[in-house]
Amino acid sequence: MAKNLLIVESPAKAKTIEKYLGKDHKVLASYGHVRDLLAKTGAVDPDNNFEMTYVEPDDKKKHIDAIIKEAKKADTIYLATDLDREGEAISWHVVEILKDRGLLEDKDIKRVVFSEITKKAIQEAVANPRQISDELVDAQQARRALDYLVGFNLSPLLWKKVRRGLSAGRVQSPALRLIVEREDEINAFKSREYWTIHGDLKKGGQAFEASLNQFKGKKLKKFDIGNAQKANDILKQLRQQAGSELTVTELTQKERKRKPAPPFITSTLQQEAARKLGFTARKTMQIAQQLYEGIAINGESQGLITYMRTDSLNLADDAVKEIRGVISDKYGADQIPKKPNVYKSKSKNAQEAHEAIRPVSAAFTPSDIKSALNNDQFRLYDLVWKRTLASQMIHATIGTVAADFTFGDDHNLRANGSTVLIKGFLSVYEEGLDDVKKDKENRLPKLAKGDVIKVREIIGNQHFTEPPPRYSEATLVKALEEYGIGRPSTYASIISTLLNRDYVELDKKRFIPTDVGKVVARFLEAHFDTYVDYEFTAKLEDALDAVSRGETDWKPLLKSFWEPFIERVEHKEESVSREEAQYKRELGTDPKTGKPVSVRIGKYGTFVQIGTKDDEEKPQFAGLLPGQNLDSITFEEAMELFKLPRDLGETEEGEKVSANIGRFGPYVRYGNKFVSIKDGDPYSITLDEALELIKEKKIADANKIIQQFDDGIEVLNGRYGPYVTNGKKNGKIPKDTDPKSLSHADCVEILNKAPAKKKRRRKKK
DSSP states (O other): OOSEEEEESOHHHHHHHHTTSOTTEEEEEOOSOSOEEOSSTTSEEGGGTTEEOEEOOGGGHHHHHHHHHHHHHOSEEEEOOOSSHHHHHHHHHHHHHHHHTTOOTTOEEEEOOOSSOSHHHHHHHHHSOBOOOHHHHHHHHHHHHHHHHHHHHHHHHHHHHTOTTOOOOTTHHHHHHHHHHHHHHHHHOOOOEEEEEEEEEEETTEEEEEEEEEETTEEOOTTSSOSHHHHHHHHHHHHHHHTTEEEOOEEEEEEEEEOOOOOBOHHHHHHHHHHHHOOOHHHHHHHHHHHHHOEEETTEEEOOBOOSSOOOOOOOHHHHHHHHHHHHHHHOGGGSOSSOOOOOOOOTTOOTTSOOBOBSOTTSOHHHHGGGSOHHHHHHHHHHHHHHHHHTSOOEEEEEEEEEEEETTTEEEEEEEEEEEEOGGGGTOOOOOSSOOOOOOOOOOOOOTTOEEEEEEEEEEEEEOOOOOOOOHHHHHHHHHHHTOSOHHHHHHHHHHHHHTTSEEEETTEEEEOHHHHHHHHHHHHHOGGGGOHHHHHHHHHHHHHHHTTSSOHHHHHHHHHHHHHHHHHHHHHHOOHHHHSOEEEEEEOTTTOOEEEEEEETTEEEEEESOTTSSSOOEEEEOOTTOOTTTOOHHHHHHGGGOOEEEEEOTTOOEEEEEEETTEEEEEETTEEEEOSSSOTTTOOHHHHHHHHHHHHHHHHHHEEEEOTTSOEEEEETTEEEEEOSSOEEEOOTTSOGGGOOHHHHHHHHHHSOOOOOOOOOOO
């Protein structure tokens, strides 16, 4: 019988650790959190000092039962969950469950943490346990409570004022604001023309370029040559005065050092995996988790990298010693700096006792273990291994050359070139860049002051400024980190939430806000500006980090957030109308009716509307075409939507059949009836496909009708059971009555007792 029970989060982690401990240890997985907040209003009670109501999810029952069974038999219980806030909270919840079952008497509870899953690390952790950190648990509870309070109070307000099914989150909403603001910048961008001029030069058999740097003694700025006429005037003078040859009037040679990038932390791993491997943040973390927990190598499960949720740039002394040895063996002793490279984290909350993400052993080269990994695992491990080694190598030395050609009326062409003199860390790894266009490599021939160079041609190139690029996963993660929105461990879930809620979509790996995303972001910015403010969000994150360091108490922090927040929610619920909340654009006036034309979002998507709900006549609606959106559709494009029904033909009964998009989405019309197009495009649907939909609809309608009478009274199957209707009133059929047995007189009696349908009030013009 095992005297010691050790609890981790995942079965993979349990499997790897169990082989490092003796037969006296039983290792079980909790399968993540064993308790969660009650998933309804009241789980966090601000009126009762923010008391939190936790429940044990049904899908965790068998795992909890297994832990309880083994805990009864064990003398010592080791809590070996991850070393971050979430891991600390999981351990605390396990203890609370055991406490509720009365199982802690005569039990020794020990918390153990490790940043790598190796035999040495596990045995050292077990030999040096600590207590559960109240500060880390409080910090996790505070975050969970805040996210809960925001979600369960702001989301219902969005349902009432904008559209059902929407959500808002403490960090999700500022992240959405970033994407929407970038799209607004792009839409507002006005392109500006500018020209550059360069000389196409040649020495011997080697051609190279020199850019116009100075004209008539004046250093040129980007927009100094703003149109073709000015460019042509300058080109004419330069060509005349340069002739067929130019002389090198000045030659400047320099050397600069380029330092290696630090080892990976969570955010930089996500960014670099997005740039170089095309991974999403979620995929990066999933694969990193696999590499951390253990991969079967030669029949033995082996952890390959250190813990992947970290802000620390520190590397353990033993690891640095091994890394330097591997560099010496593979690349030469001259590639190691005299002293190890040390990197300091900018994060105030980075714990230097933790480590950066590195291989557990630099001796596990990617090529040696490639056969044990799948392709994605290999590529990510290769990235971590190379970055780690490069971080401990010597700097690269870059040689730069600038050759000046001054001529005529003090004009200057300058040729710049660079070459790597000493590769250093670049022989192993080079950090990727975001949204930077690499300059065409300008290889210069060997030049000396006084050399005469042939002028092949002097050329002008027209350019136009471009709008800022949309966010990619890498640049969004970088922006979230720079603004202090969320923490690296939450970036993957933030991005997934925005995508799953259809607030944003990916096009060519760039985030584009949907119309729904724009409306939600604008509503929150207009009415909850404080809570989507970047600085406010960052300060709140800092305050939560202070809780984890034991510098701040979490309950007063929650109170200081909650009181003004709920006051704002209640005020906006009363003061903001649904029409005001639902952002719409006025496009113009319909020339036929004189009614306003607007575009807005509805339950089934974005649509154009002619008229208003207050008009005597019902407004006209038309859905947008693919590629059209709330912000960019023009009045002319909107009016064309009302001319778009596609005539497809007729049914066998002679009913005209057409297809279109309306307020409630795409549909087929037959006669005066409609059937929704669930899958497919109204602008490519065929008559046969439309007739099949109509056939299914007629069968459904036939099944809906139980009885029909000559005066229009019907007995129908409805959503909530059978009922009687005459089109004006609906009457409920008693439960013990067979609807097929009702006579006309029975139906009339039921309708006479039924309340009249409530009419929608229309304001007088």
